[in-house]
Amino acid sequence: MEQILDVYAQTNALRDVDTRLKLLLGVCAIIIGVASQSPAAPFFIAVSMAFITVALAKIPVRLYASLITIPVSFAIFSAIIILLMSGGGEPIFTFFIAGYPIGATTASANLALLVVMRTFGGMCSLYFIALTTPITEIFSVMHTLRFPRGLIDLSMLIYHFIFVLIGETISIHTAQVLRHGYDTFRNSVQSFAMLGAMVFIRAWQQGEDLVIAMDARCYDGKLELADESRKPGRVVIGATIVYLGACAYLAWLTATMNIF
Amino acid sequence: MEGFLPPFWCVFWFAVSLPFVAYGCYRLDRLVREERETLPLLAVAGAFVFVLSSLKLPSVVTGSSSHPTGTGLSAILFGPFLTSVIGLIVLLFQALLLAHGGLSTLGANVFSMGIAGPFVAYGIYRCGKTIRLNTFVTIFVAAAMADLVTYLVTSLQLALAFPAQSGGIVGAFVGFALIFAVTQVPLAIVEGVIIALTFKYIIQSRPDILVRLDVLSQEQVTKIREAFK
Incomplete structure (x- = not known):
């Protein structure tokens, strides 16, 4: 059986922060990471999201590390396939399998690195949502969003x-x-x-x-939801906006940057 | 996986999946209004797909962790549109409860696992029923094909996003499909056998469920139960 993350979502230190704010932070971080053209912004998002989840939400480091290894190793495996199959730019190395040339080029290396970093950043943002936000709270938000x-x-x-x-x-x-x-x-x-x-x-x-x-109990085809959201403080909202702004700025700034 | 697909393809697959899920929601709302008692039963099917897909399947290739999709079963029971809604919810829960998959790739995953696979499974099941093929053979083929189609569509999605230098999209598709085939072909066969056996046990102990959902007719159930005696 897999590990169910709901226990941590219900007990972490950020449990009582407004759900809409947490969802906004996580989802926007994913969007910025995916839209970024260079590996720098997703890498920054990954590191900062991991920090927020472990240090602020107080999720055990050991658990977090074991969670992140599986998707990242999958991403690296898939990135190797992309590295060898896509092309463009200067060749880095080439070898032959059954007479077919297989190799990596600068463009394919950049693409592979970008994909690994996007996945890394995206997974850290997803873990932030999964580990800090109880699903029952998400239902209330879905209800408000009609x-x-x-x-x-x-x-x-x-x-x-x-x-x-x-x-x-x-x-x-x-x-x-x-x-x-x-x-x-x-x-x-x-x-x-x-x-x-x-x-x-x-x-x-x-x-x-x-x-x-x-x-x-007189069920008429509708389930009612108790909505009990508390307004977050201005400082928290401000910090979230500044953080997302910084991520977006970093993505824009490094858009043309290439490692290889 | 989160962040794996480029932004254009994330949006593209959300757009492709949306009409199916929207129509599924419309059907769901109508169904709930007309027959209130079906909602909990649909929920049971959804939870069943979730639990089944979070279990590790006995795998032929050692070392690979393989998960059944379980959507073939749901498609045969409730039809493809309602299955697409169930698929969406299950994939969302997998992302939030197990950290499988992701939110930006949700559109692509819903299309491969919740729409393409179930539609093929449902089509095969209905065809098999019309031409009076053996029920278990039909279920086996439907469930196995649901799995195979899901992985072929995933390969196609990856190939469209990352075309190969030599051979373009087709080349990349063949590449991804061959790599997945190592684990997915045996997995699809095992899943087909398991879903067919699952049906056998359901027919033995609660055949009324299948008759009520119009999956099997009463005479088919009687015939199959006679055969097992």
Whole structure:
């Protein structure tokens, strides 16, 4: 089972900061990072976002490091493919595989570096949102932004059922492992299918029970949301705007910069 | 992954996915108004896709962590438009709860996993049902193809964003597709087998669910259950 980040979102030190401000900071940082033409701005965003998440929101460094390794290693792997496939500029090195020339050029090296840095910056900004903002608060913001009713209600119910199902899945999975259910490949396919089907059936029953429970409480097809947002202080708003401005300025300033 | 696609392609895939999701939302709102009891059941399917895709599938290629998409199942049960809405929500939760995927690449991911794959799975399932192909064979092909199409579309998205020097977009597409094929082809087959077996267990214990959703007719269920006795 994967690590569920919701626990940290509910308990971190920035939990009570206004949700809209946190979403604005995270989403704008992602947009600036993606739109940037040079690796400098995304790198700055990555380092500062990591700092904010670890130092201000007090997320354990060890957890943060283990989270960031997976996407960054994937990004590096994919960037190597881009490095070898795209072209332009001066060749740096070339070698032959089965008679085909494969190599890196200055333009492809710049592109690969840019992609790695954008992913790094983007992931750090995404982790900032995921680790500091509880999903329940995001529903309230979606509601204020007038997202379709059905979409919000469905999201809230899916969110509720995820935790119900994870509990069921863990118990069934443990029972299967104890009975050598995943010993051979054949067994594991059987067990996994059985696990999937049983979780589905149990979940379906839970869904039917919920319908009855909701009907008993006069459910009319709409779920109500309690909106309790506090206004953030001027200093915090100011700091956010200055930070985003600095990131955007850095991206604009270094737009034509190339490493190779 | 967050930040992997260039800005133009992020916006492009959001624009492509939007009409599908918007129509899905419209269908969802209408469905909720007409049959209130379907909303919790759709939610169950969404949560199921989320949990299934966060589990590691038994993998043939050791060392690769592979995740089933699970959207094939949802497409067969609820149709492709509602699945695109479920796909959007599941991908958003994966980004926020598990830090998989990303927000800027959400449009591209919704298109490959929530729209292209489910549409193909639904099409195959309906065709198979019309020409009266064996139900489990149809489900296997539909689920496996949903997975394969998802990864082919992802390769195409990457190739459009990063064309190769020799061969351009086609060259890059072949390159990305070949690299993914190593893990994705065995994965698609395993996922197809698992979804087909999942259906077998559902037919054995709760066939009424499938009849109600118009996935199978009552006579098909009776026939299949007879065959297992």
